[in-house]
Amino acid sequence: MDYRSIESSDSSRNKCAACYRQFNRKEHLVDHMRTSFHSVHEPMCGVCKKRCRSFESLREHLIGPLPKVECAKIFSTRGCNICLTILDSPYTLRMHRGACQLPRPNGLISSMASMKIYDNMKIDNGRERTTPSVVALACKMVGGGNDGTLDICARVCLTDEHDNIMFQTYVKPHIPVTNYRFETTGVRPENIRDAMPLKQVQRKIQDFLCNGEPVWKIRSRGGKARILVGHGLDHDLDCLGMEYPALMIRDTAKYPPLMKTSKLSNSLKYLTHTYLGFEIQTGIQDPYEDCVSTMKLYMRMRSQNHKLEHYPLASDPQNRNNFAQWREAELEKMSPDDLLVVSRSDYYCWCLDLKGYA
Template sequence: MDYRMESSENLRNKCAACFRQFNRIEHLVEHMRTSYHSVHEPLCGICNKHCRSFESLREHLIGPLPKQECKNIFNVRGCKFCLAILDGPNARRIHQERCQLSSTGLIGRFANLGFRDNLTMDGYTREPQVVALACKMVGGGSDGSLDLCGRVCIIDERENIIFHTYVKPQIPITNYRYETTGFRPEYLKDAMPLRQVQKKIQDFLCNGEPMWKIRPRSGRARILVGHGLDHDLDRLQVEYPAIMIRDTAKYPPLMKTSKLSNSLKYLTQAYLGYDIQTGIQDPYDDCVATMRLYNRMRSQAHRREDFPLASDPQNRNNFASRRQNELERMTPEEMLALSRSDYYCWCLD
């Protein structure tokens, strides 16, 4: 009898999302208050465990210490790229052929050889568009360690080049970093000055909207996708609101379990199934990879919620201390239904 009561109590104190067990119900309430579990977390398609990132989910399925039951099923029916569970081995084979996106970087580079540095970028549109940006840096300063933008590329959602040019920095270049950039002095001698590049990109991204007026859904400003965009925009001396930026280096589901950033090279290999940044690097390849990662994250089918963020006013009192007694009477499932995400999921775009 005592054993049954203890088991029932442990089940009552078990998180319905991550399955952590707590000795006391108040400990579970505190966990729910700070965990921000939600429908937007990566989810195991076998046991329905919520994970904080796809790396956590990958470890759960095929890591050093996986959940054995889930690993056995995943080995037969799981997609190693998107981590989905299919109906069977044949369905998995067909799915993975579509899920693994082949590298078109080399093909795209030859198909788009002409540098589009004379584009006016002045065609305003009513709806926000999504574009990806990437830069390649040369070195400045006495030891060549200061990053200076030497080339920039912008593509649209269909991976077509919108803007692609060499950039002439404002200070002397002391290291062309030829092994990775392929740059030679003559390439940048008559390149577009940084100030001109900055203005073109700034005007294009804002798309006719004043900076102070830009809103995520009610204006014409474009959504900007990239990897490590803080650094790229800083080197370009371009300012842009964080609400319009989708950075694959800072997106929680794509980060390491330690909450550190993964490299774009790793993300492309693990989630898209091909390699980039081998030998001389092209910013077009980086643009394509980040756009594909963005579209993969955006296309996830999550349950719709009227107010999906913990920061939404309607959710701010869900786990308020004054509700402690009420929360302790709830089941783990009822508490999970109250919980909301602490990051903006790209499926909301």
């Protein structure tokens, strides 16, 4: 009897089919699958097919301090360091990089200095849509309070999927400004002295996002409201004094595949450089650039080609018993591949926006 083959078979039987983590007992593998939420939506190595929780962990797997040797070797000749895709040949890689590395958007700092407001927001009220269904929002804050650390919205910008400006304006603060933070905001006292009042800005943006639909009635599919994209949107909306349903928000600071391996947020500057290939926020920061960056990140994440599943979330009623305790004996008889088939994601993958999932 070949004990090595038996040992190898037992080892494979308790090996996670997604992250390749090895367990001593099958029950431990089942417990792992119960809490890991592996799914087709996780970033995957194009060489060994290992699934990672985030693109940062995939990046470490391929080009980190201690990468997987076989994968790193192939990635060094045929891997795109922006989207982490493995291409067929070095020639294909060169062609791919030209499209993968996006150009830096044209900043509008000089034009905004002389432009008080630009408003192209239209409400279609459910008629044939000629206005965007997805918009990006970014704000720039000046300082208030005795020490100037209280964030006050002074500039706001909204763009569509094609980098067109839907709305931009300086905002007249509702409390005195004690620190204009000119080095990063570019805001001077004369810019906001006669600017649009915060309440008016708030009302215009809220009406545009809701698109004629009451906030309490907004739903993710079949409604008229728009998807809102941004980075750190909780903070921006709070400074604008606005609320918007979480199901319509796509925040690049909170999206699990774009977060650090420690589950903390990456900066927009880092994400743009690493996953789009251009630099932003190199001097005075333009909210237009932030809008363009977050929208392109969103569209890159949304365009991922993942397997279609009718019930892709672990929270869907059809999946709630997939790893139930009363199924323990049945689950322990399943192969690692079968366990992966019934496993589902615990976050909403943005690719589902294109598939009409709600």
